[in-house]
Amino acid sequence: xxxxxxxxxxxxxxxxxxxxxxxxxxxxxxxxxxxxxxxxxxxxxxxxxxxxxxxxxxxxxxxxxxxxxxxxxxxxxxxxxxxxxxxxxxxxxxxxxxxxxxxxxxxxxxxxxxxxxxxxxxxxxxxxxxxxxxxxxxxxxxxxxxxxxxxxxxxxxxxxxxxxxxxxxxxxxxxxxxxxxxxxxxxxxxxxxxxxxxxxxxxxxxxxxxxxxxxxxxxxxxxxxxxxxxxxxxxxxxxxxxxxxxxxxxxxxxxxxxxxxxxxxxx
Numbered sequence: 088x089x090x091x092x093x094x095x096x097x098x099x100x101x102x103x104x105x106x107x108x109x110x111x112x113x114x115x116x117x118x119x120x121x122x123x124x125x126x127x128x129x130x131x132x133x134x135x136x137x138x139x140x141x142x143x144x145x146x147x148x149x150x151x152x153x154x155x156x157x158x159x160x161x162x163x164x165x166x167x168x169x170x171x172x173x174x175x176x177x178x179x180x181x182x183x184x185x186x187x188x189x190x191x192x193x194x195x196x197x198x199x200x201x202x203x204x205x206x207x208x209x210x211x212x213x214x215x216x217x218x219x220x221x222x223x224x225x226x227x228x229x230x231x232x233x234x235x236x237x238x239x240x241x242x243x244x245x246x247x248x249x250x251x252x253x254x255x256x257x258x259x260x261x262x263x264x265x266x267x268x269x270x271x272x273x274x275x276x277x278x279x280x281x282x283x284x285x286x287x288x289x290x291x292x293x294x295x296x297x298x299x300x301x302x303x304x305x306x307x308x309x310x311x312x313x314x315x316x317x318x319x320x321x322x323x324x325x326x327x328x329x330x331x332x333x334x335x336x337x338x339x340x341x342x343x344x345x346x347x348x349x350x351x352x353x354x
Contacts, residue, residue: 135221136151136154137151137152137221137222138220138221139176139211139214139215139219140215140216140218141177142177142180143175143176143219145175145177145219146173147179148166148169148173149172149173153208154210162204162207165200168189169187169188169189180211233250234309234312234313235252235253235308235312236250236252238251243273244273247274247302247305248270248273253305254270259325260297274298281295293332293336299335300328301328303331304328308327
């Protein structure tokens with residue numbers, strides 16, 4: 088699992104070292120958003136690498152932290168006899184050397200591979216006084232640039248609130264009801280005040296669907312660009328959002344859906 092990326096999701100499994108991974112969803116039931124996001128992991132995994140900080144959240148054998156690949160794949164014969172296969176990098180590297188133990192002694196015919204193993208470990212440059220982090224390989228600075236605007240680092244607040252493309256979707260719905268509103272700093276702040284913005288509007292059931300509708304549209308468009316190297320123009324993204332919004336309203340709040348037709352048609 089992308090380091091910390093899905094910690095807000097359900098159905099997560101915590102490795103002994105603390106790195107979050109997620110179960111592959113194979114059931115025909117469940118949340119469609121979760122299934123879609125999890126299914127994209129195989130495409131994203133090849134575009135990231137780990138930057139070692141204090142080593143507490145990196146698995147010595149299972150994570151790709153040396154740049155050559157996970158040690159369990161480079162040296163499977165040693166991984167299969169490791170006493171602690173889930174040991175963290177921090178625990179594996181002691182003050183006086185490597186604290187790696189095996190269930191048996193290495194055979195004479197394995198000597199060459201033993202030398203290669205410790206030569207590989209010798210390329211490790213040591214810990215830093217920072218947290219372990221991810222590197223996004225497609226950019227020279229190792230940071231996630233927003234796939235929608237390409238002008239800022241991609242994080243939750245930027246992608247779902249402050250990105251110029253996302254901002255046009257928020258403005259679309261605010262114009263629908265004639266509201267002028269300054270966007271909050273974070274998604275959490277937005278959800279706290281969304282239903283308190285205007286008494287008459289906030290009482291409408293469909294109003295509560297707007298944030299989820301915008302975020303799902305933006306997430307799909309973002310992944311469309313990131314993994315398929317294709318994109319929709321902003322107007323097309325707006326239309327996708329409006330169609331999705333009306334569909335959700337019709338499915339969840341049929342009594343209010345028809346009243347939205349004229350309002351949507353005026354956009």
